[in-house]
Amino acid sequence: MKELYELIGIPEADGLNELINALKQGKDKTKIIAEAKKQLDPNMHDIMIPHLRDKRNKKRGEKAKDKELVSIALALQKWIVKKEKAMIFGNTPLLKANIDQNSKISKDVLKAIERILHDNKESSLNRKIAECVGSYTEGGEIWYLRKREEKHSSYGFDTDIDVKVMQLTPKNGENLYTFTDDFNDLKAFSRNYSKKENGKEVNYFEVYTANKTYKFKQDNSEWTLLENYPQDQILKKIPIAFAEQEHTSWYDVQKLIERYEQLISDHGEVNDRNAYPILLIEGGLVDFLERGPGGGIKLENGSDAKYLSWDNAPESIKLEIENIVKNIQLISQTPNFSFDEVKRMSALSGTALKMLFLDAHLKVMEKREIYDEYLQRRINIIKRILATLNPAWKTEIDNMIIEPEIVPFMVENEKEQVEIALLKNGNKPLESHEKSVKDWQGQDTEDYEQIKKEEKESANVGYFSAEEVE
Structure with a gap:
């Protein structure tokens, strides 16, 4: 425990309560997360609460108070987050590595990293993290090792360890805390959560440093260190990747969304009376x-x-609603690719598609300030895990630079891309016949063999027919 007090910079005599308060650094996102949960659930929007739906009811008498009002809530907050995570992680990030082509180990290391990411469902994990950060302003993941009964060679060497990851999210009631030094280097990461034990909610507080893992339990407002803790940090590295942004992804348009809900709800009232x-x-x-x-x-x-x-609908309301929708999309940089919108478009060229996605891609570039660092830390953790499990790879791993690169989602004009590539290649084939068949049909070679057989039979028929003509 002395090491932790020294790391945080407070006297050991201050006790655990002060230590934990120091680790939190005054951070409290309880209200922010509670408000985010409310805004994400349409049924909890202000428009659905009678006394907030129309405060004018107070002046309308008892009869008006009893009248059920038209209340229309829109899940635009979810819509913004869903579009955002799809644009950022609709494609799996690429891994760029300085591989020595003469080194088998460097190739094996990259394969091992790819296998670990695959086993932990990287694509789904990325989207969950993006949704968590966009919805609750923060999220993370913790990497850990799980022992198996039998050895395996999935990572390119024999081991009885599985490399696993667990998502950390405020959605499940977790509070996440980073403790950094004056140079903003991470010195400790803490996780505060509760779980039911014997029908009672019990609070736990975990602390991860580069050397130790600590776990505390709260009993009658006092914290105590659990038995068998602290435990040595095998990796000699904090095994956690963490991402945070200042506000929710819809923060700048929240008032516009509320106005939109008010307008269409009031318009529904007008329709009920006059339609x-x-x-x-x-x-x-x-x-x-x-x-x-x-x-x-x-x-x-x-x-x-x-x-x-009623001969004339209120054009001013219609105009305001249209302007609000446009501004929500513009300010949040959220593209609208609904069926009705796409139906209005004719066939788009590759350049036109890029312009259509430009604003959304600019948003992805901005978000890369968060996720580039996050993904890089994940890769560095996995590299440290591999170096720990297989020390023979350590030197090679330390010399390798592996950088994840986010590839924004994009609708491609495949025909145009192929035509451009053919033109660059002098109208010569870009790939083998076998590869193109496999890309279309998957890895199944039966179709390719059948195609070759049919082509050969067709050529033979043509050859013999030509001889008969002569």
């Missing part, structure tokens, strides 16, 4: 001849009846 014709009777009504479709009414002599209908 259907009203029968106006001038004079006296004697009786209904027949109720329902095809019926009529009997009037006194000299009386008249006619329908009043």
Whole structure:
């Protein structure tokens, strides 16, 4: 424990409560996360709460208060986050490495990293992290080693260890804390969470440093160190990657979303009152001849009846709604690729598609300030794990530079790309016939063999037919 107190820079005599408070560094995102959860759930929006839906009800009397109002909530916050994570991690990041082609070890290291990422479902993990950070402003992952009963060689060497990862997210009630020095270098990472034990919520606080792992339990507001802790950090490195942004991804357009919901809800009220014709009777009504479709009414002599209908919809409301939607997309840099939008477009060239995605790609470039560092730390952790599990690779691993590169999602005009590539290549084939068949059909070679057989039979038929003509 002395090492942890020295790392944080407080006297050991201050006790565990002060130590844990120091590790938190005054960070409290409870309100931010609670507000984010509310905004992500359409049923919890202000427009769905009667006394917030229309405060004017106070002036409308008891009859108006009892009337059920039209309340329309929109899940635009989710829509913005979903589009964002798809644009950033719709494609799996590439791994760029300075591989020595004469070194088998460097190639094996890269294969091992790719296998570990594959086993831990990298694509899904990336999207979950992006959704977590976009929704709750922060998220992370912790890498750990799990022992197996039997050895395996999945990573290119024999080991009884599986390399695993667990997502860290405020959505599950976790509080995440980084402790950095004056140079912003990570010195400790803490995780505060609770779980039920014997029907009671129990708080835990984990601390990871480069040398040790500590785990504390709270009992009657006092923290105690659990037995068998601290434990040595096998990797000699904090095994956690963490990402954080200042606000939720929809923060800048939250007021616009609220205004949008208010407008369309009020418009629904107007439609309920005015969308259907009203029968106006001038004079006296004697009786209904027949109720329902095809019926009529009997009037006194000299009386008249006619329908009043709403001829003109409020154009100003329509215009404001359109402007709000455009501004939500513009400010949040969220493209609209709905079916109706795409239907309006004719066939787009590759350049036009790039321009269409330009704003969304600029947003991805901005987000790379967060995720480039995050992904690089993940790779560095995996490299350290491999060097620990297989010391024979350590020197090669230390000399390797492996850099993940985010590839923004893009709709490609494949025909145009092939035509350009052919033109650059002098209209010569770009790949073998076998490879093109495999790319189309997967790794199955049966189709390719059948195609070759049919081509040969077709050529033979043509050859013999030509001889018969001569």
